[in-house]
Amino acid sequence: MTATEAVRLTRYAHGGGCACKIPPGELDEMVRGLAGADPVHEPLGELLVGLDTGDDAAVVRIENGRALVMTTDFFTPVVDDAFDWGRIAAANALSDVYAMGGQPLVAVNLLGWPRDVLPFELAGEVLRGGLSVAHEAGCHVAGGHSIDDPEPKYGLAVTGIADPDTLMRNDTGRPGQPLTLTKPLGVGVLNSRHKATGEVFAEAIDSMTRLNRDAARAAVAAGIRCATDVTGFGLLGHLYKLAKASGVSAIVDSAAVPYLAPARAALRDGFVSGGTRRNLQWVSPHADLSAVTEDEALLLADAQTSGGLLLAGELPGHPVIGELVPRGEHVLVVR
The missing domain is CATH 3.30.1330.10 (PurM-like, N-terminal domain)
Known part of the structure; x- marks a missing residue:
């Protein structure tokens, strides 16, 4: 060594x-x-x-x-x-x-x-x-x-x-557009566990080092013009910014959101960063989170590093996790 x-x-x-x-x-x-x-x-x-x-x-x-x-x-x-x-x-x-x-x-x-x-x-x-x-x-x-x-x-x-x-921008989303996520969530809690214990999570490193190049090219070719990437403000934070800028609300199907396999265990064992908790605190006044547990909401707000693209449009090969709808009482609704 x-x-x-x-x-x-x-x-x-x-x-x-x-x-x-x-x-x-x-x-x-x-x-x-x-x-x-x-x-x-x-x-x-x-x-x-x-x-x-x-x-x-x-x-x-x-x-x-x-x-x-x-x-x-x-x-x-x-x-x-x-x-x-x-x-x-x-x-x-x-x-x-x-x-x-x-x-x-x-x-x-x-x-x-x-x-x-x-x-x-x-x-x-x-x-x-x-x-x-x-x-x-x-x-x-x-x-x-x-x-x-x-x-x-x-x-x-x-x-x-x-x-x-x-150009893909965060203010061009329209009601009726599906929401596509190109990388699984969970690197935040895994990075917190790594910092505390020294455990190495190869799947997190692979996700964080994978370029968003191919997904971006495919999205532009498919005519998608509204996007952002999911990084430090978590999925909920970046989606809130996109929906607010576009003048719409967003519905998230929590069951459709993909996660890296060890992420839930890391959450269960308490490896949640302060940044993730601040993300959830920030979006909560603008969101209806009544259908999910606090743990699920924390994962949706998990502070990502080098996360995937969040696209207002459907991209084959990647999961649709929700949709944009006309602006309602809440900017974000998680089901």
């Missing part, structure tokens, strides 16, 4: 992955007043998607019928293996471009590292993991920025390209 193999990276993080996001309610308050304040006009480019609906990435129309898609994402270690953490963080950052229907072109690294505490060999493994997933995506990685940080953090700033006429 080498010195780097003996390091448990998750012990150096106060939270893990997207579960350490600023809570959505606090984030809404922080950015209040910033939406709709962009003063820039042509010829620099028309802002097609900005802060107004809290979508996954910013989009600017450029020349020749194209649009630039820009995003950034980084977080603390979600697993102990440095290479896997790099892969997960890169897949998660790239996902925001896919969620908009775009193709990532170039990324730069964002690295915070406790240089007097953890060896640089580990940091190199993190960067190598990120590079491997970016290359799988066909995305260049060209440098980046690093700081001396008491807590390790890693991610990417990504620029992609898209057709402005086939």
